[in-house]
Amino acid sequence: MSRVLEVTSLEGGYDSVQILYGIDMYVDDGEFVTIIGPNGCGKSTLIKTIFGIATFYNGKIEYRGEDVSRWRTDQLVNHGIAYVPQVDNVFPSLSVMENLQMGGNKLPTNILNNRIDKSINMFPDLQDRLFDLAASLSGGERQMLAISRALISNPKFLLLDEPTAALSPLYQQQIIERIDSLRDEGITILIVEQNARLSLARSDRGYIMSNGKIVHSGDAENILDDPEIGEYFLGSTGH
Ligand SMILES: Nc1ncnc2c1ncn2[C@@H]1O[C@H](COP(=O)(O)OP(=O)(O)OP(=O)(O)O)[C@@H](O)[C@H]1O
Numbered sequence: 001m002s003r004v005l006e007v008t009s010l011e012g013g014y015d016s017v018q019i020l021y022g023i024d025m026y027v028d029d030g031e032f033v034t035i036i037g038p039n040g041c042g043k044s045t046l047i048k049t050i051f052g053i054a055t056f057y058n059g060k061i062e063y064r065g066e067d068v069s070r071w072r073t074d075q076l077v078n079h080g081i082a083y084v085p086q087v088d089n090v091f092p093s094l095s096v097m098e099n100l101q102m103g104g105n106k107l108p109t110n111i112l113n114n115r116i117d118k119s120i121n122m123f124p125d126l127q128d129r130l131f132d133l134a135a136s137l138s139g140g141e142r143q144m145l146a147i148s149r150a151l152i153s154n155p156k157f158l159l160l161d162e163p164t165a166a167l168s169p170l171y172q173q174q175i176i177e178r179i180d181s182l183r184d185e186g187i188t189i190l191i192v193e194q195n196a197r198l199s200l201a202r203s204d205r206g207y208i209m210s211n212g213k214i215v216h217s218g219d220a221e222n223i224l225d226d227p228e229i230g231e232y233f234l235g236s237t238g239h
């Protein structure tokens, strides 16, 4: 299996505020990998540093064997990486269609339209809402729109930051299933999730962060079955 992402001894943060300390992690082609950990431990910062939004200090970020440590976000997007932020991931005052168009405003119209069609096929709930304002969508529909918009750039590697936060259990389940099914389209998934059990149940592997470090990693099954981890990180002890 070929390596999509390899992060080595990564130190990162926001300007002079260091948040990440010596992060080592990887994602292989076709994998679904979940990062969990308590509030404020640096999960979003890790994803943002990989995507060139937070400040990279030191270490190495490789994407498909190439050192992309100091690449700009637009370069990463051109090489097949997309990112769905934790907050403010749609433009509420624009329609669903306009949001999707914003996802590919540099593309020729025919390609953009094809990508929008494909994206809506993956999230058919949006079909009837295309000309409604994003502000009028439910939380679940908004997340679907945010993910659909990220798909417009035709990514091969998708970074998602808590896509099920604040959603009803039904929507949480649905969103995670849809994300999982993106793997059938050849998209590799790295996701940060508070709903750890839900996400790990679909994952190949997981990483647990605490205080800006990776404190545990392993097969998702083993993480789910580990009673100590269950107690501290998964919100309950049993299944
Ligand atoms: N733009 C910023 N500038 C400075 N510090 C920041 C910035 N954004 C976040 N932080 C700080 O970085 C630390 C890690 O935040 P981060 O958002 O990565 O945590 P998280 O694990 O994603 O938390 P949550 O589960 O609440 O989303 C926190 O102490 C936070 O206050």
Ligand SMILES: [Mg+2]
Pocket (backbone or CB within 6 Å): 043, 044, 045, 086, 161
């Ligand atoms: Mg976060």
